[in-house]
Amino acid sequence: MPRDWSQARKRTRAAWKRTRTLRRLVVVLSFVVLTWVFSLYLVRRAVAPQPNPADQPSTLFGAAQVSLFILSIHIGIVAVLGWQFIEGMIRRAVEEETSERLEVLENEVRGRSLAVLGYIIGENSVLPDFSKPIDVERLREAIYLCEQGYMRLKDTGLPAEFMALNNLLGYSCVLRDRSRRGYLLEVARRLRAAAEEHGGSPNLLLTYAHTILEFGLEPKELEEACTIVADIKSHPSLDAKQKREADQLASRCDERASGMQRRQPQET
Secondary structure, X not given: XXXXXXXHHHHHHHHHHHHHHHHHHXXXXXXXXXXXXXXXXXXXXXXXXXXXXXXXXXXXXXXXXXXXXHHHHHHHHHXXXXXXXXXXXXXXXXXXXXXXXXXXXXXXXXXXXXXXXXXXXXXXXXXXXXXXXXXXXXXXHHHHHHHHHHHHHOOOOOHHHHHHHHHHHHXXXXXXXXXXXXXXXXXXXXXXXXXXXOOOOHHHHHHXXXXXXXXXXXXXXHHHHHHHHHHHHOOOOOOHHHHHHHHHHHHHHHHHHHHXXXXXXXXX
16 A cells, blocks of 8 residues: 555656646747737837738748847846856755765764773773773763764764774773663674674674673573674684683683583572
């Protein structure tokens, strides 16, 4: 039914366009005919108040000249006014397009600046191994700045967007604030999707796994995070920081697996 309705709307629009074109053509032709008739009337009144059949060709020729003169004046007026109208439309379109692009660029620059500032404050607010915060208040400020930067860059698809999101989640894992568990898990899944779309970035996937292990509640999701950590741990291109983080997360996964094995005999 919606498809039929859409096709009916398209046919109606096409018919309306054809009708509008015919109306314009009728108006133009009517104007030309009226101009020629008016010119013929002027020529007959000026040349011969009592028309002579022998003078009919010269009368028609004179009427045609007067008609062309009147039409040329109207065409000139329409051309001048039309050009001014077109020029105004072009100017407005350029101004709107420029304004939109400048707005996008300004938003991107502000987002990058906030994300970089949050990164600088965050790196100086945690221990080198990211085990705990040095200054909780400054770390909260870093998380806020990273989040603001991410919100400005969201849905742009730029690398800076995922840099801000990666830092937001990384610092939130250090702070261990459970009050935003749902939001952090939601954006962590978005980070994983972005990492997989861009070739499986180890840095982004490690942050995703860290967030799930820190805030996750679903056993299946926790198991998937540990699988990701195991896969990344054997990645040959990891730097020292990534290897250290992968080892820490792998230890947490091992502790989780050991805890589950100890609980199973008690349950049985």
